[in-house]
Amino acid sequence: MSLPSVRRVLLAFTCLPLVFARSVKRADTGNARVLILGGGVAGVIAARTLHKQGITNFTIVEARGELGGRLQTETFGAPGNEWNIERGANWVQGTQTDDGPENPIWYLVQKHGLKTQYNDWYGSVSTYDDTGPVDYLDVFNDSSDEYTTLTVVAGARVPKKQVDLTARAGYWLIDAKPRTPAEMACEYYQFDWEYAQTPEESSWIASSWGNNYTYDTDVGGFSETNQMSIDQRGFKYFIQAEAAEFLLPSQVMYDATVQNITYSSDGVEVALLDGTTLSADYVLCTFSLGVLQNDDVVFNPPLPDWKQEAIQSMVMATYTKIFLQFPQNFWFDTQMAIYADRTRGAYPVWQSLDITDFFPGSGIVFVTVTGDFSVHVEALSDGEVQSEVLGVMRAMFPNVTVPDPLAFYFPRWHSDPLFRGSYSNWPASFFSGHHENLRATVEERLWFAGEATSQKYFGFLHGAYFEGLDVATTLAECINGGGCAGLRHVPEITNAYPYVV
Numbered sequence: 001m002s003l004p005s006v007r008r009v010l011l012a013f014t015c016l017p018l019v020f021a022r023s024v025k026r027a028d029t030g031n032a033r034v035l036i037l038g039g040g041v042a043g044v045i046a047a048r049t050l051h052k053q054g055i056t057n058f059t060i061v062e063a064r065g066e067l068g069g070r071l072q073t074e075t076f077g078a079p080g081n082e083w084n085i086e087r088g089a090n091w092v093q094g095t096q097t098d099d100g101p102e103n104p105i106w107y108l109v110q111k112h113g114l115k116t117q118y119n120d121w122y123g124s125v126s127t128y129d130d131t132g133p134v135d136y137l138d139v140f141n142d143s144s145d146e147y148t149t150l151t152v153v154a155g156a157r158v159p160k161k162q163v164d165l166t167a168r169a170g171y172w173l174i175d176a177k178p179r180t181p182a183e184m185a186c187e188y189y190q191f192d193w194e195y196a197q198t199p200e201e202s203s204w205i206a207s208s209w210g211n212n213y214t215y216d217t218d219v220g221g222f223s224e225t226n227q228m229s230i231d232q233r234g235f236k237y238f239i240q241a242e243a244a245e246f247l248l249p250s251q252v253m254y255d256a257t258v259q260n261i262t263y264s265s266d267g268v269e270v271a272l273l274d275g276t277t278l279s280a281d282y283v284l285c286t287f288s289l290g291v292l293q294n295d296d297v298v299f300n301p302p303l304p305d306w307k308q309e310a311i312q313s314m315v316m317a318t319y320t321k322i323f324l325q326f327p328q329n330f331w332f333d334t335q336m337a338i339y340a341d342r343t344r345g346a347y348p349v350w351q352s353l354d355i356t357d358f359f360p361g362s363g364i365v366f367v368t369v370t371g372d373f374s375v376h377v378e379a380l381s382d383g384e385v386q387s388e389v390l391g392v393m394r395a396m397f398p399n400v401t402v403p404d405p406l407a408f409y410f411p412r413w414h415s416d417p418l419f420r421g422s423y424s425n426w427p428a429s430f431f432s433g434h435h436e437n438l439r440a441t442v443e444e445r446l447w448f449a450g451e452a453t454s455q456k457y458f459g460f461l462h463g464a465y466f467e468g469l470d471v472a473t474t475l476a477e478c479i480n481g482g483g484c485a486g487l488r489h490v491p492e493i494t495n496a497y498p499y500v501v
């Protein structure tokens with residue numbers, strides 16, 4: 001079964017009063033100096049964009065020792081059977097259909113010869129509950145249809161300018177009311193596994209368009225295909241290879257952690273953890289939404305109210321892959337499996353890597369948790385999480401004596417001060433104007449880009465790519481044009497039908 005192609009949602013571009021930054025003094029534009037803060041996909045593509053526009057006086061300032069950001073590889077496994085697995089992003093989500101629009105990540109992956117494998121999320125699935133294997137694929141298929149209906153009905157609200165609601169309200173309104181563990185686990189697979197939060201926590205409209213603009217070719221999506229990186233150089237290889245084509249060693253600072261950003265309409269100073277201060281005419285900040293929310297970087301003066309409201313109103317969700325390696329494969333022979341616990345979200349999505357076309361002979365399986373359950377596992381010790389996971393495996397495979405794993409690993413994205421989560425999610429209380437403000441320029445000099453600033457593709461690698469491209473293109477026009485309008489903001493997000501007091 002493949003994802004139906006009828007999911008269609010139109011983007012609502014609301015007409016709001018917009019404020020443009022004042023234009024920059026011409027004297028600043030000659031050899032303007034730009035600092036690109038962060039060397040993830042958005043930062044690298046922004047640098048490439050400036051380079052292509054003839055602006056070379058820029059530096060990427062990156063806290064880690066390599067480029068790639070949330071593309072991170074971990075060597076995992078017992079000695080003699082080690083594999084490079086992905087801590088972060090793993091899939092190109094949506095590739096290309098015929099001559100239609102191509103996911104730019106898919107383009108770069110092919111350009112740099114990265115090895116990927118089609119991952120069948122819907123046609124290669126086994127189902128379990130806490131009594132062992134139980135066939136509820138009929139429930140799974142129904143929940144897939146319900147998700148499609150959810151997105152179609154969300155789309156119908158947009159031209160009528162109906163307000164957003166939570167995706168939970170949407171599910172209830174289409175009469176999809178999961179009650180059993182199996183129904184809840186299947187709903188989780190369709191929804192939480194993508195958005196890393198529950199339907200209660202997510203916008204009905206934005207989650208639908210996030211899906212459709214990526215997967216639905218009827219509304220300009222790329223394709224329904226998910227290609228998983230199995231390249232032992234790591235998924236990050238494609239962006240590092242792209243950077244190597246244009247980036248000079250002098251244009252990147254590694255192991256450089258930003259602590260303070262002091263800005264005014266005259267320029268920006270960036271203070272690093274090691275005491276160094278960097279000056280620039282412009283700063284393009286690509287730090288994650290989580291970093292901006294958590295004051296890991298301090299802005300002087302504090303960001304304006306409209307920017308802070310935007311930052312604090314979107315959500316940095318967490319998506320956690322928990323890897324286990326065993327002496328041999330004793331689990332399912334499909335690519336994917338669903339486990340229906342009585343607690344929704346407890347170790348629900350499983351994927352075998354010890355399978356033809358992936359890592360045969362690896363003995364590796366991984367389980368994914370998201371949202372509050374990710375926060376739960378991050379608060380536990382590795383040993384405690386391992387015990388919980390093994391408890392679930394013993395329930396899933398009652399006829400197997402499940403051994404202790406040879407290797408066990410999971411990353412803690414939520415606690416990591418360089419990320420504070422995995423990717424952004426759009427809640428129902430977040431309006432288009434908030435989103436405009438998330439990416440808007442502050443005081444002409446401070447620019448923002450990253451997956452979270454993408455209205456169509458927030459959360460995705462291709463969202464980070466397009467934002468690096470689009471925002472840096474505007475910045476380059478600003479610099480090369482001898483003046484700058486900056487990216488607009490909305491002074492206050494107001495209620496069209498306010499509360500009556």
Ligand SMILES: Cc1cc2nc3c(=O)[nH]c(=O)nc-3n(C[C@H](O)[C@H](O)[C@H](O)COP(=O)(O)OP(=O)(O)OC[C@H]3O[C@@H](n4cnc5c(N)ncnc54)[C@H](O)[C@@H]3O)c2cc1C
Nearest residue numbers: 038040041042063069070088089090091258422450451461
């Ligand atoms: C577990 C997980 C699974 C995912 N799965 C997928 C997937 O399969 N497909 C998909 O399309 N997307 C996926 N994503 C999302 C995708 O990885 C992101 O959307 C994308 O990588 C974001 O890129 P970015 O450039 O916006 O931000 P980042 O990659 O976060 O880049 C920002 C950079 O800023 C640096 N930084 C932060 N703070 C500081 C500081 N104080 N000083 C200096 N540098 C700093 C960071 O080190 C980082 O390199 C996943 C993410 C995670 C974590």
